[in-house]
Amino acid sequence: MLDNTDMQILEELNENSRITMKELGEKVHLTGQAAADRVTKLEEKGVIEGYTIKINQVKLGCYVYAFITIIIRSTNHQPFLSFINTQEKHIISNYKISGDGCYLLECRFPSNEVLDDFLLGLNKHANYKLSIVIKKQ
Amino acid sequence: MLDNTDMQILEELNENSRITMKELGEKVHLTGQAAADRVTKLEEKGVIEGYTIKINQVKLGCYVYAFITIIIRSTNHQPFLSFINTQEKHIISNYKISGDGCYLLECRFPSNEVLDDFLLGLNKHANYKLSIVIKKQ
DNA sequence: TCAAATCCTTTCAATTATCAAGTCAAACAG
DNA sequence: CTGTTTGACTTGATAATTGAAAGGATTTGA
Known part of the structure; x- marks a missing residue:
């Protein structure tokens, strides 16, 4: 092909x-x-889906880059998904996964304070494990 | 600015x-x-780092998309990192992270057989947890 | 062998990018 | 208040690219 x-x-x-x-x-x-x-x-x-740019997020003021594994005990994921939709500013991607969690969020935040706010909101709908990206190599 | x-x-x-x-x-x-x-x-x-395309990997024959959390007990990460460098065809990104693991690999594979081969090689240098992406939403 | 299809090249008009002035308004020092 | 500088934008001419049409190889299949 x-x-x-x-x-x-x-x-x-x-x-x-x-x-x-x-x-x-x-x-x-x-x-x-x-x-x-x-x-x-x-x-x-459909091999080429689009044309885009690589943006330096740090230069835009986003200093915190994180992966968040989401664990939801309830059978109803909707409250979590609705919450995520209100936070699209911070969420690069939301992956539905097999394995340890239900979802894996790829996120960025301007500061730990904003991250903390986000986690407080998130915790109303799901449990999570946080992995901060130290370096992309 | x-x-x-x-x-x-x-x-x-x-x-x-x-x-x-x-x-x-x-x-x-x-x-x-x-x-x-x-x-x-x-x-x-440096705000714009480059211009790139979005490629549909499935149409290129890559049907398996996965995140792999890497756990290395040894203090020497070099064998793992060297192995990774030989596998760049499959690895989209390697994130050094805090939290549950030492690294998070974002990968793609044409099939589970190729994934299995990769994991066999990987297991010589590190332990891992595998999360298959079911859907990017 | 012929017709159709695919992939490529050439050519040229229309569009876009680039370069060099030139305009305008805000900031600032005298 | 005045003159100067600076930054951001516009204009206009020229160079470069794009897009469309026509046509030449090569392959495929009837």
Whole structure:
């Protein structure tokens, strides 16, 4: 379904999605038009879901990065999910998981005080285990 | 440091980083030139770290998405870290964390067989807890 | 062998980005 | 109050890219 050139294109776009099609073409030994055609097809197939940026959260004032494992004893997860929906500012992703917990939250907070507020709210609906990210390596 | 227009620009680029500067300008009520100037400054400040794509991993044949909490009893983490470096194909991120484990691996695998191979290798250097992602919501 | 399909290239008009002035308003010192 | 500086924006001309159309290889299947 995808050949080597497509994989190269994905790699290049993953590194710099604002590259011009002409330049992308040069990197994979195609004309700009051929490269653009392939990219359009990758979009249509749904392989490329979108174009986005990497933001430095620390420079935006978010100094605390954490993973929170959620354990819910009740059979009704809705109160927790509703709470999460009110906190989308802090939540990067919510993964429903097998294993130790029911969910894994990937979050960021400007400070430990804000994190503490969040945990106080969270604790009304679920138990949790907190893992602060020290370093992404 | 960053005003409301800058935040809007970040939001727009986060949703679509291949937007033209002219169109971006229209969205935030600036000329294309002014928008491009602001984007350049956001890059120089390091707020924008790069431009990338969202890839549908399932369409690339990666059906298993997992978080693996790593517990190392030994004081020497190097064997584990070296092993990880040989497995970068499967590892999206390696987070050094506080809490239950020493590290949290975000990984993907084409199949449970490949995951099993990975775990066999991993187990020579560390203990682990596996959480399979059922759904990203 | 022929027709259709796929993938690529070339060409050119339309659009966008870039560069260099130039405008405007706020901040500030004399 | 006045003149200067600075930062952020606009304008306009030029260079570069994009997008669309036409056409050339190559492959596939009837």
